[in-house]
Amino acid sequence: xLAMHRTFAGLLxxxxxxxxxxxxxxxxxxxxxxxxxxxxxxxxxxxxxxxxITRNHSYMVWDTLFSLDAKNEPQPQMVDAWKxxxxxxxxxxxxxxxxxxxxxxxxxxxxxxASIRRWGAKDGMGRALMGFTDKIEAIDDKSFRLVLKQPVxxxxxxLGKIDSNVPFMMPERIAKTDPNxxxxxVIGSGPFRFLKEEFVPGVKVVYEKFxxxxxRKEPASLAAGGKVVKIDRVxxxxxxxxxxxxxxxxxxxxxxxxxxxxxxxxxxxxNPNVFVRPNDPLGYQLFMxxxxxYPPFDRKxxxxxxxxxxxxxxxxxxxxxxxxxxxECVAVYGCGTPNESKLGSEALxxxxxxxxxxxxxxxxxxAQPIVLLDPTDNAVLHxxxxxxxxxxxxxxxxxxxxxxDFSTLTQRRASKNLPSQGGxxxxxxxxxxxxxxxxxxxxYSMNCEQAWYGWPCDKRIVxxxxxxxxxxxxxxxxxxxxxxxxxxxxxxxxxxxxQYRSVIAYRKNVKGMIASPxxxxxxxxxx
Amino acid sequence: xxxxIARRLLATIPVLGVVALVVFGILHLSPGDxxxxxxxxxxxxxxxAAMRSKLGLDQPLWEQFGAWxxxxxxxELGISIFSNxxxxxxxxxxxxxxxxxxxxxxxxxxxxxxxxxxxxAWRAGTWIDRSVMSFAVLGFSFPVFVxxxxxxxxxxxxxxxxxxxxxxxxxxxxxxFLIHLVLPSLALGISFMALIARITRTSVLEVLNQDxxxxxxSKGLAMWQVLLYHALPNAAVPIVTVIGVGIAVLIGGVVxxxxxxxxxGLGRLVVDSILSRDYPVIQGVLLIFAGVYVGINLLIDLLYxxxxxxxxx
Numbered sequence: 001x002l003a004m005h006r007t008f009a010g011l012l013x014x015x016x017x018x019x020x021x022x023x024x025x026x027x028x029x030x031x032x033x034x035x036x037x038x039x040x041x042x043x044x045x046x047x048x049x050x051x052x053i054t055r056n057h058s059y060m061v062w063d064t065l066f067s068l069d070a071k072n073e074p075q076p077q078m079v080d081a082w083k084x085x086x087x088x089x090x091x092x093x094x095x096x097x098x099x100x101x102x103x104x105x106x107x108x109x110x111x112x113x114a115s116i117r118r119w120g121a122k123d124g125m126g127r128a129l130m131g132f133t134d135k136i137e138a139i140d141d142k143s144f145r146l147v148l149k150q151p152v153x154x155x156x157x158x159l160g161k162i163d164s165n166v167p168f169m170m171p172e173r174i175a176k177t178d179p180n181x182x183x184x185x186v187i188g189s190g191p192f193r194f195l196k197e198e199f200v201p202g203v204k205v206v207y208e209k210f211x212x213x214x215x216r217k218e219p220a221s222l223a224a225g226g227k228v229v230k231i232d233r234v235x236x237x238x239x240x241x242x243x244x245x246x247x248x249x250x251x252x253x254x255x256x257x258x259x260x261x262x263x264x265x266x267x268x269x270x271n272p273n274v275f276v277r278p279n280d281p282l283g284y285q286l287f288m289x290x291x292x293x294y295p296p297f298d299r300k301x302x303x304x305x306x307x308x309x310x311x312x313x314x315x316x317x318x319x320x321x322x323x324x325x326x327x328e329c330v331a332v333y334g335c336g337t338p339n340e341s342k343l344g345s346e347a348l349x350x351x352x353x354x355x356x357x358x359x360x361x362x363x364x365x366x367a368q369p370i371v372l373l374d375p376t377d378n379a380v381l382h383x384x385x386x387x388x389x390x391x392x393x394x395x396x397x398x399x400x401x402x403x404x405d406f407s408t409l410t411q412r413r414a415s416k417n418l419p420s421q422g423g424x425x426x427x428x429x430x431x432x433x434x435x436x437x438x439x440x441x442x443x444y445s446m447n448c449e450q451a452w453y454g455w456p457c458d459k460r461i462v463x464x465x466x467x468x469x470x471x472x473x474x475x476x477x478x479x480x481x482x483x484x485x486x487x488x489x490x491x492x493x494x495x496x497x498x499q500y501r502s503v504i505a506y507r508k509n510v511k512g513m514i515a516s517p518x519x520x521x522x523x524x525x526x527x
Numbered sequence: 528x529x530x531x532i533a534r535r536l537l538a539t540i541p542v543l544g545v546v547a548l549v550v551f552g553i554l555h556l557s558p559g560d561x562x563x564x565x566x567x568x569x570x571x572x573x574x575x576a577a578m579r580s581k582l583g584l585d586q587p588l589w590e591q592f593g594a595w596x597x598x599x600x601x602x603e604l605g606i607s608i609f610s611n612x613x614x615x616x617x618x619x620x621x622x623x624x625x626x627x628x629x630x631x632x633x634x635x636x637x638x639x640x641x642x643x644x645x646x647x648a649w650r651a652g653t654w655i656d657r658s659v660m661s662f663a664v665l666g667f668s669f670p671v672f673v674x675x676x677x678x679x680x681x682x683x684x685x686x687x688x689x690x691x692x693x694x695x696x697x698x699x700x701x702x703x704f705l706i707h708l709v710l711p712s713l714a715l716g717i718s719f720m721a722l723i724a725r726i727t728r729t730s731v732l733e734v735l736n737q738d739x740x741x742x743x744x745s746k747g748l749a750m751w752q753v754l755l756y757h758a759l760p761n762a763a764v765p766i767v768t769v770i771g772v773g774i775a776v777l778i779g780g781v782v783x784x785x786x787x788x789x790x791x792g793l794g795r796l797v798v799d800s801i802l803s804r805d806y807p808v809i810q811g812v813l814l815i816f817a818g819v820y821v822g823i824n825l826l827i828d829l830l831y832x833x834x835x836x837x838x839x840x
Contacts, residue, residue, distance in 0.1 A: 040799060042607070042609040042610040042803070042805075043565065043609055043610065043611075044610075048565065049565050049566065049567055050566065050567025050568070050570060051564075051565075051567055122574075124571075164567060180577055180578060180581040181581065182611045184611065200620050200621075200791055201607070201609070201610035201612060201617065201620075202610070202791075202795075202796070202799050203620075203791035203795075204791065237693070237789065239692065239789040240786040240789070240795065240799075241692075241786050241787050241789065243676070244679065244691060244692050244787055244788070244789060245692075245789075247679060247683070247684055247691050247692075248691045248692050248693075248789075250684070251683065251684060251687075251690075251691050253690060253691055253692065253693065377802070404558070405559070405802060406802075407558075407559040407560070407561075407563075407564060407802055407803060407804050408558040408559045410559070410560055410563035410564055410568075411558050411559050411560035411563055412558060414560070414563060414572055414575060429568065431568070446571065450571065450573070452571060452572075453572070
């Protein structure tokens, strides 16, 4: 056996010696992080899509004017200084010195103005900001101003938002691309350069340290602070097979898994060379979308029946399993965020099956099928859909669980047809906490026809969200949040199913990870 | 012969036309919305509609089909909805891994399976034959991903002999290129090997009962000479057919192997595209696959002539 092993190893060594090029040798001298990303990167434009894999890629290449720190407060990033006029209508910004695009041309204020306009035409919070904006203009090469029609309290929060679409700054010629058309040039001013020649869409993306990047002096904190790059190159290769990705990490073929599969983590947890830990401080909200257009959930009583009949812990236990990584949370804007509130949430926080059944009966529910959409190719949403099925059955509903892939669900959920004719009643989905943490960002901030899938119709939500956006006083904002929470729960816009955190797994020789919803590769060292 | 080839090549045009029409029809009639995927999970219905309009997906189907066919006739397979890159470029990026995997798998398979099949036929009814047939049944029965996982566990994780996953281009060096193809080729080759060994055994067994074999033996030829020079060439037609069809299947059907071993080939490209409803990529790749199938079948037909002089077209 030993002899065979040696012979085989010898053959491999011989094969390894037979090389044609020296590219590999040159690469061997560099500090390289080999990582497996959260998904396959195909789209490189962070304004064209809200996909998180594109957002994460974009943090490598592009920079932002402001960024959230670990306290979720916006801090200047590309901006050196800013001031607000006494009437709170004009925000003036001056850029830091030494900012360069990856083609070594200087970053100009005009670039930022064009970038904000493109983002403001596409992103929800951006559109809200542009709605209150009178004009935005460059003053000179290094400074620009944003003039509001009326004072609002979320300008810096919007410019520093960490959830898609992030207002990344691009060269003016790129930022002038129609926001509904994908950009073709990936030139940023961020800490890493995108290597176009090595990009294989859906498979591999490679970044190289941008030597012209000047980091801020402050220590890194979430997306804010100094983006000090301590490695030469990041090779991000998507692996469709989760088990093989875990094995590759255990074997040292890759350094980092950005999103290891929940059910496989334990296979690598005992490996002495591997760390597994949550990296996102807030994580995700799991929630149930309910179609308000058709019986039985067009009746408030039927939706309230769901609140009384659901146990959040059942969903979280099945989807995540590790109690350290989930928490029951009834807050619409999330737990652990500045906008956490539990007003009017007694029904969801309790469990009363009899009350649930009684409410369902009073809503006039007979035995008509409840169409529940189940995306079987999604490792989080599929088990959640199965729990939802059992939950609704326990409440006495006749559940028609329809299996499909996620792509089909994205089309199906947009259908306003009768549930029996291609529509739906219920599906479970998720959102990042940073993406729903305030009323302007939140998935359900709009009303009726404008609303997200399920089409809840309650004008109070829209009015209160606008009040919150305009309010500058923190205490009054808190009051509005409480009222919004109460209204969401009373009308049952949708049903929060709890909060959970995903984990990252990495080799122990990789250090300096910054806790964040997106994995940042600055500050990371490889020993 | 030339007129045969010309006729066959001309016949591919309607075949590809039908493939194009069927693929386009099935794709666009099946549910799923690339615009919704691009716009993101929390885009508003209005944003999704705007994206759909920008991508031209709100146009009548016949217009979309016409535009695609027009670009195909001009040598373009379209632009990926997601990556915004030409489909020909995407296919070009994925061609090398798939072809490399197909070639190494075919070489390994043919070199092992044909001798095994011949030996099994020669020793028909003995324990050797039964062992070969048992292997063939096992080879068919084990799904590729199970074989892949077993190989990874034993060869890579336990013995540490080979990498678990990945692909290196030939340009990165022949050694790394070859090392990364050993396990996937073995995983993929086992079921293919079982098929070829079984067909070879059956064909050779049939030939071994012929009078000319008896004559060859009576002339005093050694058994290996009889098998190699008389039996195998006369049994080659069905074997070549299976190998040819197998190669065509490998080019289009290595999805599982490519996924398990993280090889960025055409199989993964087409599956990823189907899951995201990237219509131009799916249509382009399937059209290429159809062309490859037709081409390989033509090649097999031409090989028949070389292997059996009685065959004329």
